[in-house]
């Protein structure tokens with residue numbers, strides 16, 4: 001459990017460490033990758049669109065001369081793609097941190113399914129990441145002090161979860177799909193840590209949420225984040241309750257590398273929607289072990305993979 005102050009502008013050196021970030025070509029994933037590259041980490045951008053990934057890689061190399069940045073292709077909504085990406089990532093000599101950041105943040109109005117028949121928002125934001133973690137446990141365990149960081153959201157406090165309808169076959173709305181996917185992500189992170197410890201593993205799992213972080217309040221980065229004047233104007237009208245995605249990345253970065261953070265910790269902005277990264281108490285639903293067991297069982301069923309059984 002962390003007790004001392006943390007300065008996002010003065011990160012401990014990550015030289016020699018390898019960090020993989022899903023959804024790293026844009027938004028929070030990009031700024032998380034950039035900050036970790038600045039701290040000296042070798043960064044793997046795990047992205048579905050290779051053109052966007054190339055632009056993000058070029059931007060990081062421009063902003064952090066000499067940084068080591070590579071790309072792995074992954075569409076989290078496609079379990080075949082997860083298998084291929086995991087194979088590539090497993091070939092790394094080490095994997096110190098896996099950050100499962102990719103996500104649909106503007107869900108479709110009508111329920112859609114993935115090529116594997118899973119509800120699209122759930123598989124993109126959670127089930128695909130569950131499969132990725134299941135396939136990367138070995139490479140993480142080979143790396144002393146490895147961490148998995150999953151991405152939660154304040155939305156987890158705003159909906160009731162129906163554990164009997166995790167594929168949203170009975171009652172779909174876009175908002176419900178998003179919030180439920182984030183409950184699954186947060187719950188998964190905490191349960192993953194419990195199961196890793198129970199298995200005697202060294203890897204730890206932590207959770208982060210970025211408050212309310214929006215594009216028009218985020219610094220311009222050529223080829224990656226170039227909002228127009230209109231978006232800047234509208235987003236700045238919400239300045240009192242929002243922050244840029246550069247700052248939204250702070251809790252994730254802290255969860256990834258604060259040496260005093262422990263498995264099972266969650267981090268978020270000090271003022272819930274914005275601010276410096278501090279320890280956060282997850283919503284009751286995300287801490288409920290029965291809910292976690294139901295989500296885990298559905299994740300195994302959906303992906304056809306088993307992970308960390310007692």
Ligand SMILES: NC(=O)c1ccc[n+]([C@@H]2O[C@H](COP(=O)([O-])OP(=O)(O)OC[C@H]3O[C@@H](n4cnc5c(N)ncnc54)[C@H](OP(=O)(O)O)[C@@H]3O)[C@@H](O)[C@H]2O)c1
Nearest residue numbers: 023025026027028048075076077101102103151153212213
């Ligand atoms: N922004 C916030 O205020 C906020 C609040 C709470 C939680 N979060 C969480 O933070 C994470 C990032 O959000 P953001 O605001 O940075 O969103 P964003 O700017 O829309 O970026 C989302 C990233 O995820 C990628 N992605 C989407 N679907 C994917 C798929 N099927 N396979 C692989 N990558 C995929 C996107 O790739 P493409 O460019 O190819 O689409 C993009 O790189 C999400 O998990 C979100 O739930 C954000």
